[in-house]
Amino acid sequence: MASEDASDVSELQTGNNGLNLNIYTAGLIMSATNGFSPDNLLGKGGFGPVFKGTLGDGQEVAIKRLSSGSSQGLLEFKNDLILIAKLQDTNLVRLLGFCVQGEEKMLVYEYMPNKSLxxxxxxxxxxxxxxxxxxxxxxxxxxxxxxxxxxxxxxxxxxxxxxxxxxxxxxxxxxxxxxxxxxxxxxxxxxxxxxxxxxxxxxxxxxxxxxxxxxxxxxxxxSDNPLDRPTMSDVISVLNGEMQLALPKQPAFSTGIRIVETNIESKEVEIYSLNGLTMSTMDGR
CATH class of the missing domain: 1.10.510.10 (Transferase(Phosphotransferase) domain 1)
Known part of the structure; x- marks a missing residue:
């Protein structure tokens, strides 16, 4: 490891810039993920594969492992780590800590059991x-x-x-x-x-x-069915007048105006679709 890289590792591992992040060893993460078992693989992204891990105290975590072929160097990894650690909000996935050991560079996040939306x-x-x-x-x-x-x-x-x-x-x-x-x-x-x-x-x-x-x-x-939408070939056919798209389905919630005839007068009544919502119709006295 170059001297500059060594100093970067030292800076990360001593105090980690007041970010209060946990520092994990590669051996601990290997154990937590059963040796990066394919059964623990949650997915893959631009950074590299993501594995589910269970720490010694039973805490479940998600571990992002930097791919060996990634162009991201240690300095860039360090900068990203520091920046991500500063983003702490209840609506962002929380970064718990990191591991920098030899060629291994990993980020440890809280585990989200219901996966992605x-x-x-x-x-x-x-x-x-x-x-x-x-x-x-x-x-x-x-x-x-x-x-x-x-x-x-x-x-x-x-x-x-x-x-x-x-x-x-x-x-x-x-x-x-x-x-x-x-x-x-x-x-x-x-x-x-x-x-x-x-x-x-x-x-x-x-x-x-x-x-x-x-x-x-x-x-x-x-939407009730996000997949229920035309393909690009359908769009081109419609633009060329070769076909017509089917009418869209009723939205999950809608409002409208309907004319109600009574013996005395006609009046407009606003109507709502029923979808677990309680609405009030306001009529003048």
């Missing part, structure tokens, strides 16, 4: 477990997490990758934003032109990009 949205049987109150609660939690990243965190974060698979659910189905691999971080001291220059130098992303992605995700959460 897409496993519910795209599964008919699990979808039934999400009533309107639960969906509203999930949307609200994601909103609070995104607001924290954009406005209340110590750093200004543009997440850039908001999607169902990056929203994890805890044992009580509370949502938490995870996977900051694509997030762009801007300090509050940076001038607006610096931020604009950085954005234009790579690609056009801003807080509005996150809001747009959030809107797309909300539509999927409130």
């Amino acid at each position: 897409d496993t519910f949205i795209f599964d008919d049987s699990k979808m039934k477990l999400l009533n309107w109150d639960k969906r509203f609660s999930i949307i609200e939690g994601i909103t609070q997490g995104l607001l924290y990243l954009h406005k209340y965190s110590r750093l200004r974060i543009i997440y850039r990758d908001l999607k169902l698979s990056n929203i994890l659910l805890d044992e009580n189905m509370n949502p938490k934003i995870s996977d900051f691999g694509l997030a762009k971080i801007y300090t509050k001291r940076m001038k607006l032109d610096q931020i604009r220059n950085r954005l234009s130098a790579h690609s056009i992303f801003s807080e509005k990009s996150d809001v747009y992605s959030f809107g797309v995700m909300v539509l999927k959460v409130v």
Whole structure:
């Protein structure tokens, strides 16, 4: 290991910059994951594979292991670790600690037993477990997490990758934003032109990009069947006048106006779909 790398490891392992993170050994993590057994594999991302682990005290954790072929060096890993550790909010997956030993670089997170939101949205049987109150609660939690990243965190974060698979659910189905691999971080001291220059130098992303992605995700959460949408070939056929799309299904919640005829007069009555909501109709005296 180069001397610069050695000093980076030393800095991480002695005090870890006041971040109060646990430092795990590679041997402990090997034991917790049964030697990175395929049975413990939760998924794979840009950072590398993610494994479920059980620590000696019985605590379940999720362990991200940096892929051996990753271009991310120790210094970049260290910077990402410090930045992620500063993002502590109830609506973000919590970073518990890390391991830097030899060639191994790993991040240890709290374990989310209900996995990601897409496993519910795209599964008919699990979808039934999400009533309107639960969906509203999930949307609200994601909103609070995104607001924290954009406005209340110590750093200004543009997440850039908001999607169902990056929203994890805890044992009580509370949502938490995870996977900051694509997030762009801007300090509050940076001038607006610096931020604009950085954005234009790579690609056009801003807080509005996150809001747009959030809107797309909300539509999927409130839809009865997110998969029930036309393919691109269908869209082209419609644009060419070769076919017509089927009428959309009734939304999960809707309002409308209906004319009610009585013996005395006609009046407009606002009606609501029944979907676990209690609504009141207001009529003048």
